[in-house]
Amino acid sequence: MVKATSVTNNIRALRAARGDITQAGLAERIGVTRQTIIAIEQGRYSPSLEVAFQIAGVFGVPLDDVFQYGGSHS
Amino acid sequence: MTLEERRSWTSLAVAVVAYGVYVATVVSRAASAPLVDVDYVPAMLWTIGIAIVGSILINIGQAIFTPRRDQTVDVRDRDIAQLGDRVGQAFLVIGGVTALLLAIIEAPYFYIANVVYLCFVLSAVLSSVTRVVVYRRGF
Numbered sequence: 248m249v250k251a252t253s254v255t256n257n258i259r260a261l262r263a264a265r266g267d268i269t270q271a272g273l274a275e276r277i278g279v280t281r282q283t284i285i286a287i288e289q290g291r292y293s294p295s296l297e298v299a300f301q302i303a304g305v306f307g308v309p310l311d312d313v314f315q316y317g318g319s320h321s
Numbered sequence: 322m323t324l325e326e327r328r329s330w331t332s333l334a335v336a337v338v339a340y341g342v343y344v345a346t347v348v349s350r351a352a353s354a355p356l357v358d359v360d361y362v363p364a365m366l367w368t369i370g371i372a373i374v375g376s377i378l379i380n381i382g383q384a385i386f387t388p389r390r391d392q393t394v395d396v397r398d399r400d401i402a403q404l405g406d407r408v409g410q411a412f413l414v415i416g417g418v419t420a421l422l423l424a425i426i427e428a429p430y431f432y433i434a435n436v437v438y439l440c441f442v443l444s445a446v447l448s449s450v451t452r453v454v455v456y457r458r459g460f
Binding site: 291 | 397
């Protein structure tokens with residue numbers, strides 16, 4: 248699989264930690280398709296800032312707990 | 322697969338098939354007459370018309386049989402559509418400029434019409450291929 252973006256994320260880990268949020272559920276809550284959540288999780292699509300904030304909002308964590316640029320976890 | 326991704330595949334297939342039928346028709350008629358004398362207009366209009374109507378009908382069918390949750394058009398679909406349109410637009414410009422040059426040198430209508438048609442098809446194909454690749458590989 249091609250890594251198309253330098254933005255990495257912890258969405259899968261955050262979903263696993265919460266246990267009650269599926270890809271479909273997350274997609275429905277922020278108004279995107281499940282395929283878009285899959286693409287973001289796999290690093291095939293860098294979400295807009297708005298979508299990024301919405302995802303962080305669903306997990307109730309700051310944005311940089313969900314997304315990192317260039318693999319840095321600052 | 323979302324509805325928009327299905328539509329990208331559909332527009333690619335329709336463009337290739339319709340143009341393939343057109344080329345096959347014109348080439349078969351060119352066996353008995355010079356290429357510029359071939360009566361290409363009916364074949365061109367029919368294949369364009371069938372491609373447009375066919376795309377509409379296929380899109381309606383896909384919308385009916387695609388699960389509702391996959392029918393949402395979201396920000397990623399719009400980003401991909403914009404990228405595809407931008408890439409495809411290059412061939413529209415090339416087609417327009419080439420047709421202009423052919424008209425200036427008073428080339429036969431056959432060549433002018435076919436350059437425009439070919440560039441429309443290349444634009445559609447390139448745009449669709451871009452969308453399909455981006456859906457599959459990301460951007």
